[in-house]
Amino acid sequence: MTELSPARFNEQAAAALKDAPLQRALGNMRVGFIEKRRKAAEKLPEFEALRDAGVAIKTHTLAHLDLYLEAWEQKVVDGGGRVHWARDAEEGRRIVLDICRAASARTVTKGKSMIGEEMHLNPFLEAHGIEPVETDLGEYIIQLRRETPSHIIAPAIHVNKEQVADAFREHHTGLPPDRALDEGPDLLAEARTQLRDRFIAADVGITGANFLVAETGSSIIVTNEGNGDLTQTLPRVHIVLASLEKIVPTLEDATTLMRLLARSATGQEMSVYTTVSTGPRREGDPDGPAEYHVILLDNGRSDLYGTEFQEVFRCIRCGACLNHCPVYGAIGGHAYGTVYPGPIGKVLSPALMGIDAAGKLPNASSFCGRCEEVCPMRIPLPKLMRHWREEEFGRKLSPAAVRRGLGLWAWAVRRPALYRFGARFAIAGMAFLGRRRGHLKALPLAGGWTAHRNLPAPQGGTFHDLWRRRKSNRRRDRR
Amino acid sequence: MPASPTASPAESPTVALFVTCLVDLFRPSVGFAAVKLLEQAGCTVEVPSAQACCGQPGYNSGDRESAQAIAKGVIAAFEGYDYVVAPSGSCGGMIAKHYPELFAGEPVWQPRAEALAAKTHELVSFLVDIRGMTAVGSRLEAVCAYHDSCSSLREMKVQAQPRLLLQSVDGLALRELEAPEVCCGFGGAFCVKYPDISNAMVADKTADIAQTGADTVLAGDLGCLMNIAGKLSREGSKIRAWHVAEVLAGVEAPPIAQAEAPGSRGGGGPGDGP
Amino acid sequence: MSAREAILGALRQRLDRDADDGAGAKAVAERLSAHGRNPIPQRGQLDRAGRIGLFEDYAAEADATVARVAAAGDVPAAVADFLKRHNLPANLVRAPDADLDAIPWDSQPTLTLEARKAEEPDAVSVTAAFGGVAETGTLVLVSGGDNPTMLNFLPENHIVVLWADRISGDYEAQWAALRERYGEGALPRTVTLVTGPSRSADIEQTIQLGAHGPRRLHIVIVDERA
Numbered sequence: 003m004t005e006l007s008p009a010r011f012n013e014q015a016a017a018a019l020k021d022a023p024l025q026r027a028l029g030n031m032r033v034g035f036i037e038k039r040r041k042a043a044e045k046l047p048e049f050e051a052l053r054d055a056g057v058a059i060k061t062h063t064l065a066h067l068d069l070y071l072e073a074w075e076q077k078v079v080d081g082g083g084r085v086h087w088a089r090d091a092e093e094g095r096r097i098v099l100d101i102c103r104a105a106s107a108r109t110v111t112k113g114k115s116m117i118g119e120e121m122h123l124n125p126f127l128e129a130h131g132i133e134p135v136e137t138d139l140g141e142y143i144i145q146l147r148r149e150t151p152s153h154i155i156a157p158a159i160h161v162n163k164e165q166v167a168d169a170f171r172e173h174h175t176g177l178p179p180d181r182a183l184d185e186g187p188d189l190l191a192e193a194r195t196q197l198r199d200r201f202i203a204a205d206v207g208i209t210g211a212n213f214l215v216a217e218t219g220s221s222i223i224v225t226n227e228g229n230g231d232l233t234q235t236l237p238r239v240h241i242v243l244a245s246l247e248k249i250v251p252t253l254e255d256a257t258t259l260m261r262l263l264a265r266s267a268t269g270q271e272m273s274v275y276t277t278v279s280t281g282p283r284r285e286g287d288p289d290g291p292a293e294y295h296v297i298l299l300d301n302g303r304s305d306l307y308g309t310e311f312q313e314v315f316r317c318i319r320c321g322a323c324l325n326h327c328p329v330y331g332a333i334g335g336h337a338y339g340t341v342y343p344g345p346i347g348k349v350l351s352p353a354l355m356g357i358d359a360a361g362k363l364p365n366a367s368s369f370c371g372r373c374e375e376v377c378p379m380r381i382p383l384p385k386l387m388r389h390w391r392e393e394e395f396g397r398k399l400s401p402a403a404v405r406r407g408l409g410l411w412a413w414a415v416r417r418p419a420l421y422r423f424g425a426r427f428a429i430a431g432m433a434f435l436g437r438r439r440g441h442l443k444a445l446p447l448a449g450g451w452t453a454h455r456n457l458p459a460p461q462g463g464t465f466h467d468l469w470r471r472r473k474s475n476r477r478r479d480r481r
Numbered sequence: 482m483p484a485s486p487t488a489s490p491a492e493s494p495t496v497a498l499f500v501t502c503l504v505d506l507f508r509p510s511v512g513f514a515a516v517k518l519l520e521q522a523g524c525t526v527e528v529p530s531a532q533a534c535c536g537q538p539g540y541n542s543g544d545r546e547s548a549q550a551i552a553k554g555v556i557a558a559f560e561g562y563d564y565v566v567a568p569s570g571s572c573g574g575m576i577a578k579h580y581p582e583l584f585a586g587e588p589v590w591q592p593r594a595e596a597l598a599a600k601t602h603e604l605v606s607f608l609v610d611i612r613g614m615t616a617v618g619s620r621l622e623a624v625c626a627y628h629d630s631c632s633s634l635r636e637m638k639v640q641a642q643p644r645l646l647l648q649s650v651d652g653l654a655l656r657e658l659e660a661p662e663v664c665c666g667f668g669g670a671f672c673v674k675y676p677d678i679s680n681a682m683v684a685d686k687t688a689d690i691a692q693t694g695a696d697t698v699l700a701g702d703l704g705c706l707m708n709i710a711g712k713l714s715r716e717g718s719k720i721r722a723w724h725v726a727e728v729l730a731g732v733e734a735p736p737i738a739q740a741e742a743p744g745s746r747g748g749g750g751p752g753d754g755p
Numbered sequence: 756m757s758a759r760e761a762i763l764g765a766l767r768q769r770l771d772r773d774a775d776d777g778a779g780a781k782a783v784a785e786r787l788s789a790h791g792r793n794p795i796p797q798r799g800q801l802d803r804a805g806r807i808g809l810f811e812d813y814a815a816e817a818d819a820t821v822a823r824v825a826a827a828g829d830v831p832a833a834v835a836d837f838l839k840r841h842n843l844p845a846n847l848v849r850a851p852d853a854d855l856d857a858i859p860w861d862s863q864p865t866l867t868l869e870a871r872k873a874e875e876p877d878a879v880s881v882t883a884a885f886g887g888v889a890e891t892g893t894l895v896l897v898s899g900g901d902n903p904t905m906l907n908f909l910p911e912n913h914i915v916v917l918w919a920d921r922i923s924g925d926y927e928a929q930w931a932a933l934r935e936r937y938g939e940g941a942l943p944r945t946v947t948l949v950t951g952p953s954r955s956a957d958i959e960q961t962i963q964l965g966a967h968g969p970r971r972l973h974i975v976i977v978d979e980r981a
Contacts (some may be wrong), residue, residue, distance in 0.1 A: 016677050030960040048796045055793040062786070068766040069783040077940065087758040117805050139966055140957035156515070158957050166958055186958045196969060201967075217787050218942050228908050228953040228968025235904050235945075246762070251786045253930040258793040260926075268956070271813060272891040276948040276969065283944060286900035288872040300762045308769035328664045332681040340502035366675055368668025369541060385582075391543030400543065408539055412547030415533045416554060422533070429506050440740035441714050450673030454680035455711030457857065458507060458738035465500050465509035469528050 006339040008148070011362040014337040024234045024334050027160050032152075035325035038269025039376065046265065056099050056262050056454065059255045060247075060316040067307065070216045070249045071298070077219025081281030081293035085168040091121040098123060098208070098241060099365050101295055102132050105239045107205035113223060113230035114138040115210030116319060117243040119341045119454055123208075134208075135200045137229035139193055152335030154342060155267050160334050163189060170196075182205055197229075203401060207233040211244040213259065214296070214320070216250045220280040221296060224263060224273045231277055231479035240282070240291035242246050245299045247315035253278075256397065259318055262378035267320040300355050310389050314349050316379035323373035323383060329366060338363060349386040361400070364390035422466055433462035494563035496524040499555075499601075501572045502534045503703040504724075508737065511703060515568040515604050516729035521730075522612035524564075531558040533574040535567075540583065542670055552580050552592065556597050564611070565601040568726050569702045570633025571669075573603040578636045601634055604726055605701055609642035616649035619731040624654045626695035627725070628686070628709065630702035631664050643701060643725050650728060656693040660685075667708040683712045690720060697736075699725045710737035788939075792927055799890035806889040806922050807976065812968030813892025817951025817963060819972040826979045827854075831863040833975045834881065834914055838866075840970065843912055848873060849881040852901040853912055855916065872903035873910060880906040881914045886921040886929045887976075895929045896975065898945040907947060913969035915949075919978045 006014060008208055013209020043049045063070055064396055075085045088094035098121075102110060111136055113120060124134045124145070136145040140158035144151060146169040151157030158166075167183035170192055182188050211221040221242045231311060234240045250256045250382040254276075264270040283290035308338050324330045324344030335343035340351040340360060348367060351360040364387035373383045392398050414421045436442045444452045451457055496519050504511045512528075519526045536551035555576065559565045567573040584590040608614040625647065633639035638688045647655055666672060666682025673679075686709060690698050698713070698720055700706050710722035721736035756764070766772075772779060801809060811821045822833040838845055849855055851870040860868055873880055882902055886895040894915055898904045907913060923929055926948070937943060953968030964970050 012675070015675070019677050019681055034956075034960045046796055046798075051794040062782075065770065066779050066783050068763050068770060068772060069779055071763065071766075073787060087762050089758045089761055106741055114670070129981070137967065138957070139955045143957065145843055156957065156960070159960070161958075163959050184957060186961050186963050189958055190955065190963045190966060194965070197967065198875070216783075218940055220942060224852040226953065227955050227966035229966070231904070231908050231945075231947065235908070246766075250784070252790055254790055254792055254927055257926045259928070261796070270950075271817070271892055272948065272950040274817070274949065274951050274953055276950075278942060278946040278948075280942045280944055284899070286794060287898060287944055290898065290906050298762075300758075300765075304762055304765040304769065307766055308771075328666065328682050328685075329675075329678055332678050333845070366671075367677070368664050368666060368671040370630070370664030370668065371635040372631070372662065372664070373637060388541060388543065391541070393543070395543030395545075404542065408542055408544050408547065411534075412539050412544065412551065415536070415551050418531050418533045418554075438740060440735060441711065441738040442811075442822060443715075448673075448759050450676040451619050451711070453676050454715065455683065455708065456714040456738055458707045458710055458714075460507045461509055461734060463509060465505040465512040466528070466530065468509050469512070 006336055008339040008355070008360040011082070011337060011339060011366060015333045015366075018333040018337040023162050023165065024160050027162055028331055028334055031156070031159055031325065035236070035268065039266060039322060039325070042265035042269040042271065049265070052258055052261050053380060054194055055258050056378060057316060059250060059258060060379060063250055064307070064312060064315055067246060067249065068069070070251060071246065074214055074216040074219055074249055075339050077216065078281065078296060082221050083219065083281045083296065086295060086297045088297055088299045090301050091299070093206055094121045094125060094243070094297055094301075096247055097297050097313055099127070099130055099132075101239060101241055102206050106294070107132055107239070107305065109133045109135060109204050110206045110208055111137050111201055111204040111233045111237065112141070113207070113209035113225065113233040114141050114157070115208065115243045117245050118208065119151060120301060121243070121299065123191070123339040134198070135204065137197055137201065137233050138225070139227060142193060142197065142327065143169060146170070148377055150341070152322055152343065153321060154319055154346075159331045160336065197260045201236050204237045206241060207235070207237040208241045208243060209234050211242050211248050211296075212263065213256045214244055214249045214279070215253060215256055218278075220278045222256055222276060222278050224276050226274045228275050231275060234279060235290055238291060239293040240295070241280070242294075242296040243303070244296060244298065246303050247317075262410045263320050264443050265320065266322040266376065266378040281409055282383050302465060306353050311349070311353060313381050314346070314353070314386060316381055317346055317350075318379060320378060321337050322376045322378065326376045328368070328370060328372070345383045345387075349383055349390065352390050357390055357397070358399055361390070361394045364394075422464060425464055427469065429460045429464055430462065433460040435459070492523065494524055496526050496564045496566050497559050497562035498526055498528045499532060499535070499559065499565055499567040499572060500528065501567055501569045501703065503707065504568060506557045507707065508703055508724065508734075510734035511568050511724040511726055512623060513740055514724065516727040517730040518604070518608055518617070518726060519566065521617070522608050523613050524612070526555060527562065529558045535572045535711070537572065537575045538669060540579060541577065545583070547585055549628070552583055552594070556580070556590070556593050560593060560597050563600065564607065565597065566604050566607045567601070568604040570603045570630050570637040570639055571702050571704060572637030573601055574632040577601040603637040603639050603701065605643045605646060606637060606639045609645060615645065617646055617729045619729060620651035621728050621732055622652040623697040623721070624656060624695045625697045625699050626658055626690045626693045627658050627661070628658065628665060628690070628700040628705060629661050630700055633701050639701060646729050647699070647725065653728070654740040657691045658693060658697045660689055665705045665709055667704045669704065683708050687712050687716060687718065688692070691718065695720065696723045697723065699723055699728055701725045706737050732733065756773055762976045788883045790930070795925045795927060796890055799888070801889065801924060806924055807919050809889040810892050810922050811886050813889070814951070814965070814974055815892070817892055818954070819892065819951050819974055820978060822976045823976045823978065826857050828862065829978055830858050830916055830975055830977060831860050831866060835863045835866060837914060837973045838879065841912070844878055847879045847881055848877045848906065848910070850883060852883040854883050854918070856879065857861070858916075873905040876911065877910045879912040879914065880910040881916065882906050882916050884917040884921065886923060886932060887917045888926050888929060888948070889922055889924050890926070893926075894949040896947045896949055897933070897943045899943050904945055904947070905950065910974070911965060912970055912971045913952070914973045914975065916975050916977060918980060919976050920980060
């Protein structure tokens with residue numbers, strides 16, 4: 003498989019549109035998530051007020067981020083945990099490796115973590131002789147398939163159950179060939195059995211964090227499967243991967259965001275497991291890890307504070323913008339070629355990778371605005387995509403043909419009389435060509451349009467010309 | 482919302498019609514329909530000649546400078562009227578929502594942009610919300626699906642108003658799409674920059690329209706309509722497409738992308754009308 | 756420069772911290788100690804009976820089963836009932852929790868219970884909840900010597916005993932109760948909010964119960980304290 007890249011967005015999108023199993027899988031998503039979110043939001047009269055409160059919490063926290071990080075760090079240390087700061091992915095990977103080596107780790111279980119994806123942690127651990135085992139069912143499936151997540155909360159949303167069965171048969175040695183793996187429950191039972199042994203054997207457990215709580219020095223993970231809890235409790239060492247913006251001041255603040263998270267993500271009232279973890283095993287605790295580490299990743303984020311892009315750090319990774327995005331719904335997540343797909347990815351990826359690398363993404367939006375409408379944190383995603391387009395245009399990174407076309411257009415539009423003069427001829431020509439059918443099937447320079455649709459023919463004559471004629475007729479009639 | 486009693490001057494405000502570039506070039510009949518409806522609503526309509534485009538193509542392509550230059554021209558041409566009305570949520574939204582953003586922090590232009598934004602409206606919502614129109618006198622034998630354009634729906638809050646007026650059209654029955662809040666895939670330059678993705682989106686939309694059993698699709702934005710009608714036409718569908726203003730004012734032109742209006746006289750230039 | 760100094764330094768510069776005269780630090784300290792409340796959904800703000808009823812409704816909606824008993828003495832029968840209904844073995848592992856110690860398990864001679872942490876392949880566990888939240892039918896489970904965490908996750912069947920007087924309308928009341936028990940700014944190693952049994956929709960967006968945690972969650976609500 004060629005490495006996915008945002009530079010090849012167009013080709014990857016074209017391939018996705020022709021991928022029949024993917025299209026079938028995306029069909030499931032479009033009905034499920036959207037309807038469930040709508041019902042969950044309608045069922046809670048305070049939902050809009052909670053969104054406002056969520057925005058206020060994050061806005062306050064981001065404005066005092068340095069101070070909250072320090073307060074949180076102090077609490078972690080007081081509770082016997084350790085905080086590791088990482089400027090970039092490479093530094094983050096090194097810290098993980100050092101902790102694993104100190105623990106003489108051979109296998110590592112992992113709960114779902116987008117920061118882990120951002121760090122490209124799995125290939126790195128494998129290269130250093132440590133086996134990472136993804137434990138979220140979706141992550142486990144795509145790990146077997148050697149893929150990356152295609153959705154931030156439903157990583158295997160692009161996979162059909164037949165493909166899951168194939169992956170299990172290929173990788174689960176000792177699986178009897180006659181064992182039925184036709185239905186979801188068969189597959190779930192098989193994964194549960196396989197992973198149970200891995201949970202117990204793991205030396206280190208790595209999870210992400212949905213929130214970090216400054217008041218108590220805690221990390222919070224939210225899962226439906228319970229894999230995160232098994233991951234962080236059974237091994238001797240627990241590593242939390244988090245980024246700067248995960249911090250919230252108090253448990254009450256985390257609660258407000260929790261009330262928004264599951265409803266926006268899956269339409270659940272609450273996810274099944276929300277675990278607040280504070281430090282390592284206490285004296286008298288019969289279980290739990292002996293070591294608790296948090297790796298705090300920057301990876302380009304601190305550069306965006308104080309800029310118009312800061313609003314993106316309100317994101318709580320619910321995935322609602324993906325679920326409601328018609329572009330994501332058409333092509334799925336892999337076509338984006340980035341860790342974060344969908345609208346949030348279109349804003350975040352250029353920040354993490356550079357606009358020269360990810361510039362295609364913020365352009366690939368019809369600006370329908372549905373992402374902003376459903377974003378629980380009211381992030382103005384289209385506006386931020388437009389800011390990236392401005393950055394790209396300003397640095398002359400957009401294609402030359404586009405720049406020339408825009409330049410000509412802007413020059414003409416600012417001269418309405420001249421513009422009208424030119425338009426009159428273009429329109430008359432097109433109207434003539436389309437007069438019999440009412441549309442054109444092809445037109446030079448309009449291949450992007452006419453590849454898939456006919457071009458409605460102009461009625462003939464511009465409104466302004468006709469209007470002028472009507473006005474002079476009226477004047478004449480009055481005389 | 483009732484007719485605004487504070488509309489000033491209340492009795493017969495002067496409305497500047499922002500024609501929009503697509504209506505100007507492709508479908509003048511929409512412009513004439515808008516004029517007719519505005520006059521029915523007691524407005525005096527002017528069409529400032531110093532207008533071409535609202536600047537959105539530049540704005541959405543990251544060319545802020547061009548967009549600002551164009552916007553300044555629009556502000557200067559339109560700020561002297563009581564209201565600015567566009568038969569489009571997209572162009573209306575550009576002026577009403579994005580012009581102030583475009584000039585944020587500029588001491589001279591921001592207040593002027595805000596003042597213009599405050600009196601700029603999408604046509605149908607203007608008729609209902611500001612002028613208190615509740616019915617029209619037109620007639621069309623049709624089963625209609627109404628497509629909410631994204632900018633009308635989200636930026637200009639147009640949703641109930643067209644449905645209210647369409648219910649008063651004699652002979653017209655309304656059907657709702659299964660996913661009325663989903664984009665049709667037009668998106669301005671998006672549809673030519675990302676034709677395959679746009680095609681997948683518009684194919685979903687035409688399928689949704691077809692499953693309602695409607696024989697006609699209406700919308701308040703010509704961009705969406707050209708996209709949808711162009712796709713329907715390519716698919717060989719008989720479903721007709723008109724701008725909502727044309728139907729509210731009384732249809733005088735063949736459906737979009739079709740040569741003749743079934744059962745009506747074809748071709749007659751709307752400019753020759755009364 | 757350490758990564759810590761580099762990151763914090765960049766943030767301080769971006770946020771113009773030097774210029775704020777300590778106002779930022781004051782705002783942060785106040786916020787951390789005030790535990791200010793954000794909007795709280797009305798639906799949980801009910802009297803005791805209403806809260807219990809709402810808890811039962813939402814727990815059931817999340818696919819938990821609920822039994823309600825008058826007193827601690829009735830718990831063993833409710834547990835035996837649950838086991839019989841699902842044809843489960845009668846040997847259980849339970850948390851060494853004082854409230855559970857006080858339950859007269861002997862009243863159901865078929866039951867055998869071991870008080871210890873969970874191990875493979877324990878099939879059924881019994882733990883005691885710190886509290887319950889009516890708003891979403893959510894259990895509040897805390898770790899400690901008396902409630903080993905893995906009892907909540909390893910066995911396929913999880914029975915939780917919840918005293919009705921610990922059911923609050925909202926989560927905020929539970930945080931207040933935790934602060935009362937563990938102190939300001941302090942928590943047990945884990946506080947887990949549990950809403951229904953484990954599930955996954957990762958295969959074709961179809962929800963299936965019992966992904967890695969319990970397939971069944973049975974909540975026994977006890978009305979009266981002994």
